[in-house]
Amino acid sequence: MVRENTLTVNDLIYPMFVTEGKAQKVEITSMPGCYRYSLDLLLKEIAEVFELGINAIALFPVIPENKKDDTGTQSYNPDGLIQQTVKAIKQAIPEIVVITDVALDPFTSHGHDGLVDENGTILNDPTVEVLVKMALSQAAAGADFVAPSDMMDGRIGAIRQALDAEGYINVGILAYSAKYASAYYGPFRDALDSAPKFGDKKTYQMDAANAKEALKEIELDIAEGADIIMVKPALAYLDIICRVKSATNLPVAAYNVSGEYAMIKAAAQMGWIDEKQVILESLTSMKRAGADLILTYFAKEVALMLM
Numbered sequence: 001m002v003r004e005n006t007l008t009v010n011d012l013i014y015p016m017f018v019t020e021g022k023a024q025k026v027e028i029t030s031m032p033g034c035y036r037y038s039l040d041l042l043l044k045e046i047a048e049v050f051e052l053g054i055n056a057i058a059l060f061p062v063i064p065e066n067k068k069d070d071t072g073t074q075s076y077n078p079d080g081l082i083q084q085t086v087k088a089i090k091q092a093i094p095e096i097v098v099i100t101d102v103a104l105d106p107f108t109s110h111g112h113d114g115l116v117d118e119n120g121t122i123l124n125d126p127t128v129e130v131l132v133k134m135a136l137s138q139a140a141a142g143a144d145f146v147a148p149s150d151m152m153d154g155r156i157g158a159i160r161q162a163l164d165a166e167g168y169i170n171v172g173i174l175a176y177s178a179k180y181a182s183a184y185y186g187p188f189r190d191a192l193d194s195a196p197k198f199g200d201k202k203t204y205q206m207d208a209a210n211a212k213e214a215l216k217e218i219e220l221d222i223a224e225g226a227d228i229i230m231v232k233p234a235l236a237y238l239d240i241i242c243r244v245k246s247a248t249n250l251p252v253a254a255y256n257v258s259g260e261y262a263m264i265k266a267a268a269q270m271g272w273i274d275e276k277q278v279i280l281e282s283l284t285s286m287k288r289a290g291a292d293l294i295l296t297y298f299a300k301e302v303a304l305m306l307m
């Protein structure tokens with residue numbers, strides 16, 4: 001009766017990986033229970049999770065090496081993997097909310113989230129121009145939200161302006177506003193073969209030691225038109241979720257990332273923890289910290305647990 005926070009399936013957004021081809025369901029070694037799906041099987045899985053009450057999915061593409069290049073040109077191909085996938089999902093299940101990732105790393109041969117010069121320096125403004133084209137191509141395909149996970153400065157305002165100018169006034173922006181340069185993304189980068197080929201993402205993702213900086217980042221994205229702001233990762237950043245929640249009335253999302261998922265799976269496989277209880281406790285802690293929405297690879301398992 002006096003419980004203050006209750007995790008529900010409505011809080012969950014399910015990140016899903018799509019790959020080219022047919023009849024593909026390839027498990028991600030470092031993320032047991034997570035798969036790269038080809039579109040035909042992805043649609044079946046989405047129908048299943050929608051039935052379980054999951055109302056929103058976040059899509060991530062697995063792009064073959066031979067389609068990657070230094071400028072991520074496939075990212076804004078109107079007939080690209082993500083664009084085709086969004087169209088097919090909205091045709092099959094129009095009610096499910098489809099959130100697309102806006103960042104160049106799955107599409108660049110170097111694996112960085114943006115364009116880089118010969119010294120490996122990220123080129124913020126030229127990258128924003130490409131991200132705008134990417135977001136427009138996703139909106140044209142039917143995405144409900146575009147989710148810039150790149151951390152370039154000014155990309156939220158530029159994307160908002162471009163979406164509105166092209167008439168996509170109802171396409172929302174889920175901004176990865178406080179995204180840290182985290183080692184917890186390892187398994188995800190395995191899934192997409194997208195680890196940076198040189199250097200790291202510390203020049204554009206945040207320093208894990210900083211909290212006030214997150215408040216500056218969300219302030220900028222809110223002023224630029226973000227509809228939802230995100231803190232990422234989640235479990236080691238509950239204090240950031242809490243500070244951010246107190247600083248805004250916008251919905252706050254938390255991303256329970258691949259490394260957090262993999263750790264629980266590994267400990268559970270060793271028989272060292274009660275997996276279901278640890279999953280529920282971890283996600284409830286994110287809600288307690290202030291998360292209104294949680295992107296989590298546990299979404300389907302939790303939906304089944306909460307039935």
Ligand SMILES: NCc1[nH]cc(CCC(=O)O)c1CC(=O)O
Nearest residue numbers: 103113149184185188257258259
């Ligand atoms: N920019 C791409 C992106 N979008 C989501 C994640 C990580 C998600 C996860 O680890 O679950 C990443 C990887 C990265 O920034 O390197």
Ligand SMILES: [Mg+2]
Nearest residue numbers: 151152153217
């Ligand atoms: Mg920013």
